[in-house]
Amino acid sequence: MQKEIIIAGFGGQGVLFAGQLLTYAAMDQGLQVTWIPSYGPEMRGGTANCTVVISDDEIGSPMVSRPSAVIAMNLPSLDKYEDKVKDGGVLVVNQSMVDREVRRSDIKVAMVPANTIAEELGDKRMTNMVLLGALLANLDILPVEAVEKALKEHLPERHHKLLTLNKEAMQRGGKYVAAAISA
Amino acid sequence: MQKEIIIAGFGGQGVLFAGQLLTYAAMDQGLQVTWIPSYGPEMRGGTANCTVVISDDEIGSPMVSRPSAVIAMNLPSLDKYEDKVKDGGVLVVNQSMVDREVRRSDIKVAMVPANTIAEELGDKRMTNMVLLGALLANLDILPVEAVEKALKEHLPERHHKLLTLNKEAMQRGGKYVAAAISA
Amino acid sequence: MAKELMKGNVAIAEAAVRAGLNAYFGYPITPQTELLEYLSSRMPELGRTFLQAESELGAVNMVYGAACTGARVMSSSSSPGTSLMMEGISYIAGTELPVVIVDVMRGGPGLGNIAPAQADYNQIVHGGGHGDYHPIVLAPANIQEAIDLTYGAFDLAEKYRSLVVILADGSLGQMMEPAELPEMKPAIMRTPDWATYGSEGRKKRILSSIYLDPPEQEKTNFRLEHRWQEIKANEVQYKEYFLEDADYAVVGFGTSGRIALSAVRAARAKGIKIGLFRPVSLAPYPEKELFELSKRLKGLLVVEMNAGQMLEDVLNITRRQIPVEFYGRMGGILPMPEEIEAEIDLLVNEPTAANGHPRDRWLARFGKKN
Amino acid sequence: MAKELMKGNVAIAEAAVRAGLNAYFGYPITPQTELLEYLSSRMPELGRTFLQAESELGAVNMVYGAACTGARVMSSSSSPGTSLMMEGISYIAGTELPVVIVDVMRGGPGLGNIAPAQADYNQIVHGGGHGDYHPIVLAPANIQEAIDLTYGAFDLAEKYRSLVVILADGSLGQMMEPAELPEMKPAIMRTPDWATYGSEGRKKRILSSIYLDPPEQEKTNFRLEHRWQEIKANEVQYKEYFLEDADYAVVGFGTSGRIALSAVRAARAKGIKIGLFRPVSLAPYPEKELFELSKRLKGLLVVEMNAGQMLEDVLNITRRQIPVEFYGRMGGILPMPEEIEAEIDLLVNEPTAANGHPRDRWLARFGKKN
Amino acid sequence: MENVTMEEQLVYDRPESMASVQTHYCPGCTHGVAHRLVAEVIDEMGIKDNMIGVASVGCSVFAYNYFDFDFVQAPHGRAPAMATGVKRVLPHRFVMTYQGDGDLASIGMGEIVAAAARGENITVIFLNNANYGMTGGQMAPTTLPGQKTSSSPSGRDIEVAGFPIRTAEMLATLDGAGYVVRRSLHDPKNIRMAKKSVRLAFETQKHGLGFSLVELLSTCPTNWGLTPIQALKWVEDAMIPYYPIGDYKVNPALKELKI
Amino acid sequence: MENVTMEEQLVYDRPESMASVQTHYCPGCTHGVAHRLVAEVIDEMGIKDNMIGVASVGCSVFAYNYFDFDFVQAPHGRAPAMATGVKRVLPHRFVMTYQGDGDLASIGMGEIVAAAARGENITVIFLNNANYGMTGGQMAPTTLPGQKTSSSPSGRDIEVAGFPIRTAEMLATLDGAGYVVRRSLHDPKNIRMAKKSVRLAFETQKHGLGFSLVELLSTCPTNWGLTPIQALKWVEDAMIPYYPIGDYKVNPALKELKI
Amino acid sequence: MPPQGRIEVRDNYCKGCEICVAACPQGVLALAPERLNIKGYHPVELIEQGCTGCGICAIVCPEAAIIVYREVKSRSQ
Amino acid sequence: MPPQGRIEVRDNYCKGCEICVAACPQGVLALAPERLNIKGYHPVELIEQGCTGCGICAIVCPEAAIIVYREVKSRSQ
Numbered sequence A, B: 001m002q003k004e005i006i007i008a009g010f011g012g013q014g015v016l017f018a019g020q021l022l023t024y025a026a027m028d029q030g031l032q033v034t035w036i037p038s039y040g041p042e043m044r045g046g047t048a049n050c051t052v053v054i055s056d057d058e059i060g061s062p063m064v065s066r067p068s069a070v071i072a073m074n075l076p077s078l079d080k081y082e083d084k085v086k087d088g089g090v091l092v093v094n095q096s097m098v099d100r101e102v103r104r105s106d107i108k109v110a111m112v113p114a115n116t117i118a119e120e121l122g123d124k125r126m127t128n129m130v131l132l133g134a135l136l137a138n139l140d141i142l143p144v145e146a147v148e149k150a151l152k153e154h155l156p157e158r159h160h161k162l163l164t165l166n167k168e169a170m171q172r173g174g175k176y177v178a179a180a181i182s183a
Numbered sequence C, D: 001m002a003k004e005l006m007k008g009n010v011a012i013a014e015a016a017v018r019a020g021l022n023a024y025f026g027y028p029i030t031p032q033t034e035l036l037e038y039l040s041s042r043m044p045e046l047g048r049t050f051l052q053a054e055s056e057l058g059a060v061n062m063v064y065g066a067a068c069t070g071a072r073v074m075s076s077s078s079s080p081g082t083s084l085m086m087e088g089i090s091y092i093a094g095t096e097l098p099v100v101i102v103d104v105m106r107g108g109p110g111l112g113n114i115a116p117a118q119a120d121y122n123q124i125v126h127g128g129g130h131g132d133y134h135p136i137v138l139a140p141a142n143i144q145e146a147i148d149l150t151y152g153a154f155d156l157a158e159k160y161r162s163l164v165v166i167l168a169d170g171s172l173g174q175m176m177e178p179a180e181l182p183e184m185k186p187a188i189m190r191t192p193d194w195a196t197y198g199s200e201g202r203k204k205r206i207l208s209s210i211y212l213d214p215p216e217q218e219k220t221n222f223r224l225e226h227r228w229q230e231i232k233a234n235e236v237q238y239k240e241y242f243l244e245d246a247d248y249a250v251v252g253f254g255t256s257g258r259i260a261l262s263a264v265r266a267a268r269a270k271g272i273k274i275g276l277f278r279p280v281s282l283a284p285y286p287e288k289e290l291f292e293l294s295k296r297l298k299g300l301l302v303v304e305m306n307a308g309q310m311l312e313d314v315l316n317i318t319r320r321q322i323p324v325e326f327y328g329r330m331g332g333i334l335p336m337p338e339e340i341e342a343e344i345d346l347l348v349n350e351p352t353a354a355n356g357h358p359r360d361r362w363l364a365r366f367g368k369k370n
Numbered sequence E, F: 001m002e003n004v005t006m007e008e009q010l011v012y013d014r015p016e017s018m019a020s021v022q023t024h025y026c027p028g029c030t031h032g033v034a035h036r037l038v039a040e041v042i043d044e045m046g047i048k049d050n051m052i053g054v055a056s057v058g059c060s061v062f063a064y065n066y067f068d069f070d071f072v073q074a075p076h077g078r079a080p081a082m083a084t085g086v087k088r089v090l091p092h093r094f095v096m097t098y099q100g101d102g103d104l105a106s107i108g109m110g111e112i113v114a115a116a117a118r119g120e121n122i123t124v125i126f127l128n129n130a131n132y133g134m135t136g137g138q139m140a141p142t143t144l145p146g147q148k149t150s151s152s153p154s155g156r157d158i159e160v161a162g163f164p165i166r167t168a169e170m171l172a173t174l175d176g177a178g179y180v181v182r183r184s185l186h187d188p189k190n191i192r193m194a195k196k197s198v199r200l201a202f203e204t205q206k207h208g209l210g211f212s213l214v215e216l217l218s219t220c221p222t223n224w225g226l227t228p229i230q231a232l233k234w235v236e237d238a239m240i241p242y243y244p245i246g247d248y249k250v251n252p253a254l255k256e257l258k259i
Numbered sequence G, H: 001m002p003p004q005g006r007i008e009v010r011d012n013y014c015k016g017c018e019i020c021v022a023a024c025p026q027g028v029l030a031l032a033p034e035r036l037n038i039k040g041y042h043p044v045e046l047i048e049q050g051c052t053g054c055g056i057c058a059i060v061c062p063e064a065a066i067i068v069y070r071e072v073k074s075r076s077q
């Protein structure tokens, strides 16, 4: 079993942290995992993305051209990664930042108005967690509890007051997807 | 035909110049020739030596371990090179600076009191020319005239007044040898 | 000890600290800067020496000086910075000092870029400095390996009075992976019988790389060569994957080696009997092992993030007796597993003669687009 | 023109002057200092630029800058100084500039000594700087060749926008030999369509080696590789001696090659059918020619003034299909013809299997004494 | 009879010597101000087509994209050497290096001192922003005592890292220096003074009066962790006391120039 | 009752810190005087066993043979960096570099400035002989205007090669410098002054007062083409006017020391 | 009466750093609250009357984003 | 009466540079005209009475070749 997740968006949208959270959760579950950012000139301003590979065996490439799942937090990320998702893979889109439909039909797609949901929760910074929740609900890789646990253990102490909010954001993301699918 | 000549002595004895003179002469005769000094820490103070290779064909090594001829201008040079002269080769020794006999008997040896002869000529600096003359008389490589011509053409203008003296010194060296041999 | 999630640069730094690193001297350069930044707080916290040098020239000569005293010392840099260390590296080798240098390669030549590359293989493995010398070169492919190799590098360096280079690339420096850290050692300051730390109670000592007398220098060169023979006999490291029954193999080191593993798995899944040979010590290179392996194979694919530098060593070692193909990405681009998979298919389905040069074929296939 | 008797260093300097050298930048170091000293009077006398730089780092970056303008430029150094140029050399290669550098090798590693050596073969030929790049490397064995290669080096450099290294050793720099100098050209200042000399009447131009975007860098790397293929196809130079009917051959470059010629003659005189293969362009290496030759031979002896650096290339090229032996002197010692002759006898009379490594056998024969 | 009408006059426009591209500098970074001043002076002197710029390694590595004249790009710290190479073969061109403090005062100290001592007829625009901007804000030789950077996380400890270098003062001791001053970019008055100095530096070169260098105190809001406006204030409050604005070497011939 | 007898007292003997070997220096070269002064001071301070010397590349490359304490040998110009490495791991040892003017003021300028700025607690003995002695007398950054050398055969042309560097004055501008002076070795009085300065330089190090450097004007009879005695005179007549003897930076704490 | 002036901002150069806003002696500049340029910054704009065309905003602008005009009396016969 | 002194020269260190010869205030030094040391130099020696043991020769000697003694009154009871 191996899954590759790319999380992509603007710098400041919490892309790298969301990826690290997945990584911690996988690690705590005893799985193999790698996290790699795109670094370079684009680091400053512009876009940010990271790739997380989770596996139960020694991981080869930490970068992939065809990921199992993508979270696209804005339009450029959707444009860049839509075609790359593996057949049958998962694409989670931040509907709030994207003004078009997804074209592919051979993959699972979750359009989540993550900014709106985050603002409903009272904290814009929760956008990434909403989308992460939506991903976990679609990708059979880690139980959401594992990520919640990772959050508790690896969120810096000074942010612990935000723990409940973070969890709630993930749940909302997951639920939104469930609702959308059942709808 | 190839001959290798090593000229060795103290710095200041005109070792390098004597070698260059041979080189010029060989060049002017249309022969192939190389000149190489021992350079390095010993350059400053201490000993000096150079190797001249003269040939009618493309010259391989400009350095040799077994030269056809050696001019030893002092004792350390004699000690160092006596054993290296090729069988049947030539060894010209500055008797003025050496207090021992030559041990080898399988080579042509010319013991020349070059300092004395030079002083007789009124110029200590002629020692190297005396020895060069002795070498030419023993080694069938270049006519002494060729060296005299080279001297004229390559001795710096300001030293031209010494031309005659230089020639004379070579002749004395040559004659001394001839005399010694006929004796 | 429990696993921790660490960035490659930080993992290497902490591994060095735990190995008893006494002093670090370095200069910032992407993509290794986090290593220096981490040590800028970690070393003083432990009462050890951290100093940001004025340049890589400064840094390499500071480790040179510090190593003379018997201290465990390290520097790190990336490609252009490493080039500036070449004179110092040659001096360190000539003085026979134990020094560890981490080189996190980026795209070149020149200023190039800061993305991962492996184009300094020749520089590090075959001597970018002047003179005959042989650093031990270790190429980790994952963070655990980076930690373990760094931790062991100091012992190796001291055992052989040798330079040890940890040769990584930008992606290993920047990625995170869970890994276990080794036990913590105090700062190590030895007083071996060659070190210069003040002559109290003994005769004075000199450490230098001058041998003005050529025979003395030749003696030193022979000593270095003999030591290298010993290192070759004892210190070869490599990893094998799926090679027991393999008809084909991929050869790759560091990141390109680990990426190739994914491609090899995918090819195996399609029924191709292929394995991966990953040299861990690039110097000494696992020559015998690769040669023996090659005798059992029908073909080899060499994958690198350069224009085929290790390729020449592989050709030399395997004597061009079996078909060898090459796949390289350059300029900061990682090869993707799918690309390597396609190359494996080619190797298996359209084998070329052992004649002709794999690099020429690669350039013909890919270069023309550029 | 009549032949003149010249010291190697001076001959190279004068050849560069006659080739239209516009500017020289360098730093003193034995055994190439006469080259700089000669130009310190010769260049100003012709109204051309001579500047003693603050260091080799300064010098290499001065030629880097001057080359950007389209001027014919040169620097020179010896081993430790050349090591300091590695970053600059990689930049020059990455910026695709025509530059000529003369390297008069001495004993190393480290400060070593000032006697002749060839131990920087790998550094110069296989990339002492970071990144994938290929300088053209020419190794003269006598002063006429040094003159001719230097004279031609500038055209070569400009034709391929490439670095050209004249790789000599201390003995060639210090020896004298009659040679003919080529015709004098005026200082050459071209305005090729890439040069930066002020943008009057055209769009501005940029010269740099940065390609922050990896695909752009990869494109550049491919461009360099393709150019190298072209250079390999066109610019190979070598000399052959007594090879027509040879059963054996010695391979040596520069001074060790010419010394080997004496040994080959001596062996021929004894009736051994042996010749000499002397590569003149070390990069591009006469690969095809050596490979074809090796097929006709019973054995090869590689002679170098190092621990067997070119040897690996010879092994790679000849695929270890015939016995190869190695003889090296190191640390500033020239091999003597008699020593090489003895090695030839060994090769002919006690041939070893193609198996095993020639360097190991050499070390076993000679190293133990040390 | 006279008609008085109001007419609109162009008071300030983007200089011609700047290329029409956006810079990659962070918002509020005064690298941009320095660029503008250089471009304005080059426009005024009409020497754009005679210029060769030498970019260094640092945030200003892409300076070559922002100016509309010929440019080359030097290895980290070696711009003065590269500029020397250019100037020596093209003595009638104007040659400028543009260097950061890490580039010039750390790794490139050898080259800048040598160029100044040689009286190399080049102009150096030297941006002192008290840290290594490009690589993420490490300590520079100009970092102030106590200043926190990513490689001096507890603040620069002078016991360990020593004292900041006052480059202009140091280089002014060299006979080859024709014009060496320090200016700041933190407010309009200082920017105007800075521009005048950039002009004088190029005039120094024009008249063959030797090496010229303008040290410009500049902001790095990103790595200082300050807003652009706070950063300007920090230049005034923290940097200027350590790095006084001043003329450290002015060739007397310059004083007689009418500009 | 008192007996007055004449007794012979040893007034001067070769210092213990000098090894019992002949030097390779040319006759009359004052490198030897500098060595002796260093050895005398080290004897007086009793720190021989705590010393680590750093030799540079130049005629003094073999300095390690002439002193009787631990020594390492640095690449050309990099002695201050190497010394820094030694001192940082052995802060309680005395570390000295011994460098020529080509080594320190040309190729090694970057390293010496950085070490001085850091206030590195090392002592630098800096021999200024206005040329590159070891390689055969080429121009150094310290070569005087008009001085003929093997790489400035018509005399140093300041238009091309620029002006000599006054190193002591320049380094004295750095805050990290604790003691920076220039002395000469051309006569007994100056030699005595020089010795006192060498002592003060080591005292600077002993008391942790930062970087110390003694620039010593020294002869190179061989490459200057002068006799040893003419060479001493040339130091006095030609060098001192350009390189004034003086104290350029003296940490006030040193003045209070009783030596 | 103070001189009358006007500025134009080349939106795509502006990075919204607000240095000009702080420097304007007349306090007539502010970031456009709604507009974004192609780089994603809110560019600066004149928000009030009162610009004197003094040019200070242009002098401090790191992006050379501002063009300044001033009205002057012109005499024609 | 000036103090009485004496020097010893370690011949093998001496390079015959004559700096001490020129520096000696009493003019009592000269190179030994006949003797050569192992390096081939004529070492310096005292040629006359009159050495005061002032030590100047030792101070200027680049080879630390000179040992200086001076007679002092010693009082014993």
Ligand SMILES: Cc1ncc(C[n+]2csc(CCOP(=O)(O)OP(=O)(O)O)c2C)c(N)n1
Pocket: C027, C028, C029, C030, C056, C080, C081, C084, E057, E058, E059, E060, E076, E099, E100, E101, E102, E103, E104, E127, E129, E131, E132, E133, E134, E135, E140
């Ligand atoms: C030889 C080398 N060493 C290190 C680097 C990495 N590097 C790039 S920019 C930089 C610092 C630049 O700082 P500064 O000169 O102050 O310019 P700023 O970015 O602050 O304007 C460094 C260390 C490099 N490119 N090359």
Ligand SMILES: Cc1ncc(C[n+]2csc(CCOP(=O)(O)OP(=O)(O)O)c2C)c(N)n1
Pocket: D027, D028, D029, D030, D056, D080, D081, D084, F057, F058, F059, F060, F076, F099, F100, F101, F102, F103, F104, F127, F129, F131, F132, F133, F134, F135, F140
């Ligand atoms: C990197 C490098 N460049 C050049 C040299 C050659 N070199 C040896 S000594 C020397 C000059 C020494 O001059 P200086 O420092 O003034 O010492 P001096 O001999 O005058 O005492 C040079 C250039 C070298 N060894 N290494």
Ligand code: SF4
Pocket: E024, E025, E026, E029, E030, E031, E059, E129, E133, E134, E219, E220, E221, E222, E223
């Ligand atoms: S990092 Fe600092 S110096 Fe660099 S562009 Fe940003 S603010 Fe300017």
Ligand code: SF4
Pocket: F024, F025, F026, F029, F030, F031, F059, F129, F133, F134, F219, F220, F221, F222, F223
């Ligand atoms: S060359 Fe000059 S500096 Fe060197 S030892 Fe001789 S006199 Fe002294």
Ligand code: SF4
Pocket: G005, G006, G007, G023, G024, G025, G026, G027, G028, G029, G050, G051, G052, G053, G054, G055, G056, G057, G058, G068
């Ligand atoms: S020109 Fe002056 S008044 Fe007008 S906006 Fe700019 S700063 Fe304000």
Ligand code: SF4
Pocket: E028, G009, G013, G014, G015, G016, G017, G018, G019, G020, G021, G043, G044, G060, G061, G062, G063, G064, G065, G066
């Ligand atoms: S100063 Fe320039 S970049 Fe900053 S807000 Fe004003 S116009 Fe925009």
Ligand code: SF4
Pocket: H005, H006, H007, H023, H024, H025, H026, H027, H028, H029, H050, H051, H052, H053, H054, H055, H056, H057, H058, H068
């Ligand atoms: S001690 Fe004084 S008097 Fe005696 S020889 Fe020496 S210098 Fe002359």
Ligand code: SF4
Pocket: F028, H009, H013, H014, H015, H016, H017, H018, H019, H020, H021, H043, H044, H060, H061, H062, H063, H064, H065, H066
């Ligand atoms: S000064 Fe010293 S070396 Fe020179 S002559 Fe006198 S004793 Fe001899």
Ligand SMILES: [Mg+2]
Pocket: E058, E100, E101, E102, E127, E128, E129, E130, E131, E132, E133, E140
């Ligand atoms: Mg900076």
Ligand SMILES: [Mg+2]
Pocket: F058, F100, F101, F102, F127, F128, F129, F130, F131, F132, F133, F140
């Ligand atoms: Mg000197």
